[in-house]
Amino acid sequence: xxxxxxxxxxxxxxxxxxxxxxxxxxxxxxxxxxxxxFGDLAFFDCDGTRLFLSRPxxxxxxxxxxxxxxxxxxxxxxxxxxxxxxxxxxQAPPTMIHRHENGVEEWMAFFADPDGxxxxxxxxx
Numbered sequence: 001x002x003x004x005x006x007x008x009x010x011x012x013x014x015x016x017x018x019x020x021x022x023x024x025x026x027x028x029x030x031x032x033x034x035x036x037x038f039g040d041l042a043f044f045d046c047d048g049t050r051l052f053l054s055r056p057x058x059x060x061x062x063x064x065x066x067x068x069x070x071x072x073x074x075x076x077x078x079x080x081x082x083x084x085x086x087x088x089x090x091q092a093p094p095t096m097i098h099r100h101e102n103g104v105e106e107w108m109a110f111f112a113d114p115d116g117x118x119x120x121x122x123x124x125x
Contacts, residue, residue, distance in 0.1 A: 011050040012069060017061050017115050022053050025114050029086045030071075046071070063116035076107045076123035083111070083121070094121075 016022040023042050027034040032044040032051065044051040051069070055061075073079035076094045084090065094109040105125045112118055 009049050011052050012046075012067075013052040013054065014066055014069065014117065015056045015061055016053045016113070016117075017055065019053065019055060021114050026051070026053065029088060030083070061115065063112075063118075066117040068110075068118045068120055070108070070120045070122045073121045073123050076109065076121055076125075079121050079123070080109050094123075096125075 019037065019040050019042050023034060023037060026032050026042075026044050032046060035043040035045055035050065037043070040055040042053045044053070080090065080094050088111050091110045094107045096105050097108050098106045100106075106122065107125055108120050108122045110118055110120045
């Protein structure tokens with residue numbers, strides 16, 4: 001009998017307070033490919049993983065309750081500079097988070113979407 005195993009993540013869901021503003025930010029500012037919008041739902045492609053944005057059904061929205069979405073980038077300094085040029089405000093410049101025994105360094109930089117929900121870029125050096 002073959003062991004069951006989960007596949008790659010297909011979709012990540014996040015709440016936003018305003019779909020139009022979110023489409024402008026995630027598509028226009030961050031440059032994620034916009035797949036489609038249907039009412040208060042918007043979908044973006046993140047290199048094969050779909051990002052699903054929606055307004056909360058209850059009407060209550062808490063940006064602090066959102067999971068952080070970490071976007072891999074090939075060059076964290078170039079990504080930081082590009083996004084800063086598009087108006088993204090980072091909490092701090094890219095920072096080394098961890099150095100592995102083999103010398104590979106993990107770097108991250110955090111920023112918020114228009115609702116204040118945390119996002120990050122991450123890369124290695």
